[in-house]
Amino acid sequence: MKVIKPQVGPKNVPDQDHLIIGVCQMAPIFLNRQATLDKAIDQIELAAKEGCELITFGEALVPGYPFWLALTDAARFNDDKQKAIHSLYLEQGVTIERGDLADVQAAAKRNKIAIYLGIMERALDRGGHTLYCSLVYIDNQGQIASVHRKLHPTYEERLAWGSGDGHGLRTHSLGAFTLGGLNCFENWMPLSRAALYAQGENLHIGVWPGGLHNTYDLTQVLAKEGRSYVVACSGLMRKSDCPADMPSLEEILDNSGEFMANGGSCIANPDGTWLIEPVIEEEALLVAEIDHAKVRQERQNFDLAGHYSRPDVTRLVVNRQRQGLATFEDE
Known part of the structure; x- marks a missing residue:
């Protein structure tokens, strides 16, 4: 795994x-839960050797x-081909x-490193x-x-995933920083971002399947909006990452470019x-040292959850109950 560090920045x-944070842009061992987890653990170990206290x-x-989904006519209802792929996907899902x-x-405990x-x-x-897309x-x-x-x-994700809830809209303390994270297009949702800002977020983690078109503009915009460090962590997916025994492989490869996801991971400073x-x-593996003093400097003139907020005029209500089909009231 190539390690990339900024040419300039805070002294170590x-x-x-x-x-010190690490942003891991890696391809999965596609549709293989355990092998992908093993590969991720290798990157956790590498990040720890680089001094990282957080890896995403x-x-x-x-x-x-x-x-x-975008390559195999996935919207065809009750289709045997789609059922076969989905069955494999579901079988390889993560059951916490x-x-x-x-x-x-x-690995997190052994290396004293936090993980998104x-x-x-x-x-x-x-x-x-x-399946739920979970961070x-x-x-x-x-x-x-x-x-x-x-x-x-x-x-098209709606063909494979269920809709989640607000239970995980939470922040976490790590050193001087308050971390929060969102999945992909959630990063475009102002109220979801506001739920994290209201809890003091100053290091925002946006995770993506991969794609420069997703990360290039928005990462800097969110940094300027939140006056926070913003990480965009993307995956990578090449034709060569598709397993030989994957259902509908020939159709997928015929309809795909060389990269299904070309990455685009990056980090923006609190000034954008x-x-x-x-x-x-x-x-x-992108490795950078960030400095909370820069957050405080940028909050001097704009702090959207603090002195620049007007909760007497506009205020957000967040439901963080985990949603489910039934509530059981046993004796």
């Missing part, structure tokens, strides 16, 4: 204001984003309750047969601190300038 002087991974990394993330949690990991969650509390935060003690299920899948510009068409 550990103090209460500084945090792309949207739906485990076991992969459903790229075939059975301990699928236990090795990742152990994008998964396809096979949620037992919703029956176990629907999991694991703290540096190896504990799962939040699981945010994407509020609304985007366009680049700390690390977008990286495309290669797997890489």
Whole structure:
């Protein structure tokens, strides 16, 4: 894995204001849950050797984003071909309750590193047969601190994923920073962002399946809006990453370009300038040291949850209850 660091930036002087972060742009071992988790653990170990206290991974990394939906006429109803692919996808989903993330949690604890990991969650509390695009935060003690299920899948994603809820709209403290994260097009949703801003977010993690077109403009815009550091962490997907035994492989390859997802991972400073510009068409670990003092400097003239907010005029109400089909009231 190539390691990329900024040419200029804060000096590596550990103090209460500084945090070293890693952004892992990697391809999954497509449609293979355990192999992808093993590959992610290797990158966690690498990030720890680089001094990182936080590492992020792309949207739906485990076991992969459903790229075939746009390539195989996926909207055809009750189609045997789509059922076959979906069955495999569901079987390879991540079930947190059975301990699928236990090795990742152990790696977090062993390396004292926090992790944002994008998964396809096979949620037992919703029956176990629907996938949710979930962003999991694991703290540096190896504990799962939040699981945010994407509020609304985007366009063709609705053919494969269920709609989430607000339970995971939470922030987490790490050193001087307050972290929050959203999946893909959720980063375009002002009220979802506001829910994190209201909790003091100053390091925003946006995860994406991959694509420079997604990350180039928005990352800098959100940094300027939030006066925060903003990470865009993308996946990567090449034709060569498709397994030979994948259903409908020939059709997928015929209809795809060389890259189904070309990356675009990057980091923006709180003033909207680049700390690390977008990286495309290669797997890489982006490593940067960030400085909370820069957040405080930019909040001097605009703090949208603080002195520049007017809760007496406009105010957001957030429902963070985990949604489910039934509530059981046993004696």
